[in-house]
Amino acid sequence: MNRTGSTKERILGAAETLFAQRGFDGASLRQLTSAAGVNLAAVNYHFGSKEKLVEQVFRRRLDALNAQRLAALAKVAGQPGTRLEDVLDAFIRPALELSHEDGGSLFMRVLARAFAEHDDGLRKFLSENYGHVMRQFTAEFGRLLPRLSKEELYWRIDLVTGALTHAMSGFGIIQRKSDVSERAHREQTAQHLIRFAAAGLNAT
Amino acid sequence: MNRTGSTKERILGAAETLFAQRGFDGASLRQLTSAAGVNLAAVNYHFGSKEKLVEQVFRRRLDALNAQRLAALAKVAGQPGTRLEDVLDAFIRPALELSHEDGGSLFMRVLARAFAEHDDGLRKFLSENYGHVMRQFTAEFGRLLPRLSKEELYWRIDLVTGALTHAMSGFGIIQRKSDVSERAHREQTAQHLIRFAAAGLNAT
DNA sequence: CGTATGCTCAAACGATCGTTTGAATCCCTC
DNA sequence: GAGGGATTCAAACGATCGTTTGAGCATACG
Known part of the structure; x- marks a missing residue:
């Protein structure tokens, strides 16, 4: 207790x-x-009510998470030298850092549940409050992948979303021993995810 | 009713x-x-009981699905000219065909739920009854990607699993008008998934 | 001191849950 | 067509659900 x-x-x-x-x-x-x-x-x-509590559980984490994501995106979006990996880093790293906060890794699991539940009310809440984040990232991915049709772009972003949600919902549950190895573990994980996602988005 | x-x-x-x-x-x-x-x-x-009913819902579809997957894998596994795309095709195509059976697309959604629920009983049931399928596919992926370490291989297969589960749980819900366009749609979807997954697995 | 105000508490509300029961009904076999 | 196992049925079981209630407690302000 x-x-x-x-x-x-x-x-x-x-x-x-x-x-x-x-x-x-x-x-x-x-x-x-x-x-x-x-x-x-x-x-x-x-x-x-219980339903309002569910919304607050999301709000507490997502407000900070998406603010960090947008701040990181703003640093690289539209810049001449920006690579796909930089945009993916802006999306992934804040979530990985959250996973190592107190209870943060469990929140990623809650988020994965919200994806699997095709509950209309919850989807509407998430879309209304945080849809603009995905829209901004989608726009930047489109800028970096001009040869992809809109349909193909949406397909690949959806696949990346599924891969990352799945992976991060299982990440961070096992606690590392020291802070150094925890940071190293997080860095290694970020590299795994970014490499995979960049290659998938960039597929011929 | x-x-x-x-x-x-x-x-x-x-x-x-x-x-x-x-x-x-x-x-x-x-x-x-x-x-x-x-x-x-x-x-x-x-x-x-309700719990036994849940197991039977899985059994009814997974027995046929995994038999098809293993049969398709057997045709290409170990062959000299086999590409990554062929193994992915053996894994993906049976699931896409299931999605167009009566109620099949809803089953993929049930499967996605089972992934998101980290319920121990359900995971144990799925692992005991169908774990050998993933093990065979993993072995073949490892054969085709010898430069990847075991750790990297597991990471990427996990990411592919997440991407495909997420994508297929939303696939096939909208019915196509004629059988021809349905088959074309399925073929197009298979190509999207296979291209993405192959590129991700093959990432440098 | 008296009294608002914000919060906690035990208790109860009606609704719904998975499961069980025993009688009624169906369907096949002799 | 009589007997009997398989199946269906309405009804009820105790348990648990989210929510509401009204009394009790705390702290702060006049």
Whole structure:
């Protein structure tokens, strides 16, 4: 039972863990509040409903994640010397760094679940709040791959998305021993992902 | 409400659809039996429990799918002129053909869900019953990519798996108008997937 | 000190869950 | 057409779900 932080933060932390492990339906508010060490009614008091809690779990991480992604993209987008690998780095690295924050790796798993669930409400929420991020990256990929038709470009970005989501949802669960090897591990992972994605996007 | 076929088949069909749409937890036996046009108790009578029903939903499709995959692999594995694309074709084409069977495209979505759920029981079931298929494909990929280390090979196969699962779970939902354009669409899709995956596996 | 205000608490709400029961019905065999 | 195993049925089981309630507690301000 977690006893650090405010009630809201404890609920969000426990929700992230349990949603990752058992899914949005599978994790009950009783398991959740029990793990957070708060009263059952606290969820509805602080968040209004379970569905709103799910949205806040996403918001807490995605606001920061996508701000970092857009900031990293802005540094390379439109520049003359920019390579495909630089844009992919702007997309991937913030997510990998998040995976090594406290609970961050579990959040990537929650995100992977949200992709697999074809729930309309959740997709609409994610699209409305964070769709512009994917749109900006798509535009830059298109600029760097002018020989691809629009259809082909969308296909490949979708495939890259699937590969990265799948890979990152399983990444970072096993904790490294020291901070040095953790950074090395993250760097190695980033290289694996970027090399694969760049080659796939660049396929003849 | 479906009224064709035996009770068992109607349950399996409705289960596939509802599991794809609402997940294993989200789809209740009452919704399921109501959609199948059978009595609520029929699930426990014919399958024993909801969990056993889930396993049978997988078994019904995966037995045929993986047999086709292994048969296609056997035709090219170890041959002198075999290319990466041939092995990927053996893996992808049977799944795409399944997607155009009745309800098949929904099954790919169920499979994508099973990947996202990190449920231990389900993973154990899939690994025990169908792990040998991935092992054979991995061996052949390793043969065709001798310059990759074991670690790199596993990374890339994992990324390919994620990309294909993600892409195929959204494929085939929209029905094509005539059989000719459906076959053309499938062929085009196969080419997209194979080109991307081959380039990714082959990355420097 | 009195009283708002924000929060926590145990308890209960009705709804829905997977499963079980025992009787009714179907269908094949003798 | 009588007997019997296979199947279907309505009904109920206890458990658990998300949510609501109203009393109780804390802290801060006049």
